[in-house]
Amino acid sequence: RQYRVVMVRHGESEWNLQNLFCGWYDAKLSDIGREEAYASAKMLQEAGLEFDVCHTSLLSRANDTLDVILREIGQPNLPVYKSWRLNERHYGALTGFNKLQTAQKYGAEQVQIWRRSYDIPPPPIEEDHKYYSAIVNNPKFALELSKDQIPRTESLKTTLQRVIPYWEDVIAPQIRQGKRVLIVTHGTSLRGLVKHVQEMSDEVIVKLNLPNAIPFYYDLDENLQAIDPLRFLAD
Numbered sequence: 001r002q003y004r005v006v007m008v009r010h011g012e013s014e015w016n017l018q019n020l021f022c023g024w025y026d027a028k029l030s031d032i033g034r035e036e037a038y039a040s041a042k043m044l045q046e047a048g049l050e051f052d053v054c055h056t057s058l059l060s061r062a063n064d065t066l067d068v069i070l071r072e073i074g075q076p077n078l079p080v081y082k083s084w085r086l087n088e089r090h091y092g093a094l095t096g097f098n099k100l101q102t103a104q105k106y107g108a109e110q111v112q113i114w115r116r117s118y119d120i121p122p123p124p125i126e127e128d129h130k131y132y133s134a135i136v137n138n139p140k141f142a143l144e145l146s147k148d149q150i151p152r153t154e155s156l157k158t159t160l161q162r163v164i165p166y167w168e169d170v171i172a173p174q175i176r177q178g179k180r181v182l183i184v185t186h187g188t189s190l191r192g193l194v195k196h197v198q199e200m201s202d203e204v205i206v207k208l209n210l211p212n213a214i215p216f217y218y219d220l221d222e223n224l225q226a227i228d229p230l231r232f233l234a235d
């Protein structure tokens, strides 16, 4: 193998617990989520994995998962890169909705269409939405984005279109320099990275659901393409 990259989806958030669309809302890790983060650190330690640099989003559930991991693997001072580009997909007006509310408001058929679609975004979040202000006024996003640059909704396609350039422009050069990279982020942004290095079809990637806080890794060839399909660290 030429290179290895390790990826982890954040631990369960308080909104995952209630099966709410979370997206860009900054939900915290649940108690279970913190336990999961701790367990993922132990899996990384068991596997003897060490890192030179790590990447995460601007959302607390990923940042806090990473903090637990770095502390537990004994690398608390690892350089950390944070970017909006690794944020979870933005679910627009569906933010904060559960399954029932979504079906009640938009109908089961529309849900099925959205669920399977690659480039149909949910309706945008509007100013009168309960969570509009919490998202648009989040000071963490202001580090990189002006208010009108903050998306109001995202399709899977537009999400991948902002994730992949981050891989190409920031992460890939570090891997080519021989840096051991850890990425702790979200389900949909990870799907973007998986699709990019493993050449997955749109149909398959739409169905891929990554478990919370189970690290997985790729061995990459000289073109940073996966030599084998993703492998989870058995716990």
Ligand SMILES: CC(=O)Oc1ccccc1S(=O)(=O)Nc1cc2c(c(O)c1O)C(=O)c1ccccc1C2=O
Residues within 6 Å of the ligand: 019, 020, 021, 091, 094, 097, 098, 099, 100, 102, 111, 112, 114, 115, 121, 122
């Ligand atoms: C497992 C679960 O309860 O998922 C939820 C959670 C909240 C609302 C709806 C559901 S659901 O049961 O209809 N399943 C469900 C529903 C959806 C999605 C999805 O991946 C999914 O699994 C999407 O990706 C998705 C993406 C963009 C707009 C709507 C949906 C959507 O409506």
